[in-house]
Amino acid sequence: MILAPERMAPLEPLRIGIDTRQELIIYLHADCPVCRSEGFSALSRVLVSSNGQHIIATLNIVTGDLVSSGQIGLSEPAWKRLALKPDAHIRVSHPAPVQSLSYVRAKVFGHALDQQQLQSIIEDIVDGRYADVHVAAFITACGADNLSLQEITALTRAMIQAGDTLDWELPMVIDKHCVGGLPGNRTSPIVVSILTACGLTVPKTSSRAITSPAGTADTMEVLTNVCLNRGQMKDIVTRVGGCLAWGGSVRLSPADDLLIQVERALDIDSEGQLVASVLSKKIAAGATHVLIDIPVGPSAKVRSRASADKLADTFRQVAAELGLSIRLLCTDGSQPIGCGIGPALEALDVLAVLQSKPEAPLDLRNRACLVAGAMLEMADVTAPGLGEAMAREKLESGEAWDKFQAICMAQGGLKRPPVAPYRYNLTARDAGIVSAIDNRLLSKIAKLAGAPVDPAAGVHIPVKLGDRIEPNEILLSIHAESSGELNYAVGYLEQHINVVQLQPLSEPGP
Missing domain, CATH: 3.90.1170.30 (Pyrimidine nucleoside phosphorylase-like, C-terminal domain)
Structure with a gap:
């Protein structure tokens, strides 16, 4: 990392209080000596240094009185990344060129990328060297069918290596994922409750929504705390057998959360990045056995059985390369599952199923039992063909509901979902x-x-x-x-x- 030159006068930091999501933004006055001496212009990428901490941020030029010529304004993400104290001083300079951007350009023109190149891209994204426009270029270049099997495998490895990993020191840690595209379908909280009630270890980490109105983490957040650190996750899983946490809070495959932010804005979730996203998170979370649910329907994400088979084959081949045991389940995606679409509405469906209420959506109950049953068979808890019946028994007996409450209480308590006015x-x-x-x-x-x-x-x-x-x-x-x-x-x-x-x-x- 190249430090800002000492000849430059330090600037006084000012916390602007502007939320720019994950984008690191700074604000300098047009009359700031640093702007003139360094030749900075609006939207320049600049190296910002303070007390041994460094970020690369996008510069906004201010002509009003938001900041003075001796100050530097920082957006909330930039302030937090630098962990600034009120008496800190900041230096700003030109950053070293980001070499991996040349690899992104190569991909735009159709060239294949190897492990080292993809690792370099992912590390630079995680280190904050890419602006959103650069991340968008990478996502777009890898869209459609532009990633080969070798590239998907390399991308998955790169995303794992750029973050932390969990090791539960157990022969079997089971997890599941739905590729999405089906509104509602909030089976994970129900499935985790059933499986942990059967004695399995299920440290479930989930993403927030990408192109959907809710992800599992969004839905669970209206019911309990999902921002768990590594120590909290390990303690909760040790005590109650499972958890339902947001993967971003434990820095498992952190590149995935940064990519998701931009994918959501672009409304893009390509096959290669989907596979790398799912498998990197599962492996980083310490899973040894994973079930992938692929809904198929005319208006689902996967619209035909042929497309589902192709996606399933990619999952199998990449998982095999990475030593992960996997099972694929193609399910009906012709209509929404449950009645609610959105975090709180989906949470109400989940609670109704777990509590066996008369108004509970039958399709959500059936689908959760189907998925849980397949996972029980995958884990050799029961013989083939008997898993779904065992899952239903855990629901009907109330054991799954008891487990869900125990998990929520361990994560900070069970809350009442909000109601829209x-x-x-x-x-x-x-x-x-x-x-x-x-x-x-x-x-x-x-x-x-x-x-x-x-x-x-x-x-x-x-x-x-x-x-x-x-x-x-x-x-x-x-x-x-x-x-x-x-x-x-x-x-x-x-x-x-x-x-x-x-x-x-x-x-x-x-």
């Missing part, structure tokens, strides 16, 4: 049979309503394919935490009213 109901004008539900439109509406940033926001959809609907019956409800976001989502819904399609009832015979 603003709602809009879409009702049927005529009678009919539900013939199609567009998963992508539902996800879009839930995100426009505020999910997952607003935890109570989302969509509640009580109908399923094949249901008979009467006039004025509710097809879906939009939930929002503000009237503006509700209006935004309703406006979009009015332009896409076919999100739930009804087939007219047959005319009665003579």
Whole structure:
């Protein structure tokens, strides 16, 4: 790392209080001597140094009175990364060239990248050397089918090596992941509760949402604390057999969380990066056996069985190269699972299933038992064909609910999900049979309503394919935490009213 030259006068740090997500931003006045002497212009990438700590940040030039010529303003992420104290002084200079950007350019022009090149890219992303625009270029260059099997394997290794790893010193640590694209489908909290009730060790780490209205970490966060450090995770898993934590809080595959932030903005989740993301997190979390759920449906992320088979084959080959035991499960992705779409609404579905309430979504219950049963068989807890029945028994007996409560209490307590104050109901004008539900439109509406940033926001959809609907019956409800976001989502819904399609009832015979 090249230090800022000592000849430059130090600057007084000023905490601006601007949230720039993961982007490191600094603010200098146009009259600042450093800007003039170093030739900095707006959006320059600069090396910022203080007390042995260094970051590379994007420069914004200020012409007003936000900062004086002797000050440097820092966004919240930049301030926290430098761990600045009020009496600190800062020097700013040109950074050394980021060599790995040449590898990104090579990938843009179709060249294959090797292990060293991908490792260099990932390390520079984790070290904060890339601006969001550079990360976006890398993600786009690797999109579609632009990564070979060898590159996906190398990318997975690079993402593992750039962060911390957990070792549970056990012959079997089991985990699962759903590739997504199916609204609702919040099976993980239920599955973890069932498996730990059966004596298995399940240190579940999950991501926040990428292109969906909620990830498992977002949903669990409305119920309990998910920001656990390594010591807390180990203690909780030792005491209760499992946890439901956000992977970003324990720096497992930290590049993944940085990539996810940009993937969410681009609404991109390509196959190669999907495989590297999933497997890097599972291996870093110490899993030895992993089940991958691949929903298949016309408006799911994976739209055909042929695409599912191709994705499954990639998972198998990369997992084999990395020594991970894996099982693939292709499931029905033709419609949402559960009724809630969004963190709090999905949490309510999870609680209803675990507590065996009469109103609990039957499809979420069935799917969770299917996945848990397959994992019980994978772990040799029961014979093939008997896993699903064992999973149902753990639910019906209340043992899974007891485990879930124990996990939540160990993580900091069980909270009540928030309720949105603003709602809009879409009702049927005529009678009919539900013939199609567009998963992508539902996800879009839930995100426009505020999910997952607003935890109570989302969509509640009580109908399923094949249901008979009467006039004025509710097809879906939009939930929002503000009237503006509700209006935004309703406006979009009015332009896409076919999100739930009804087939007219047959005319009665003579």
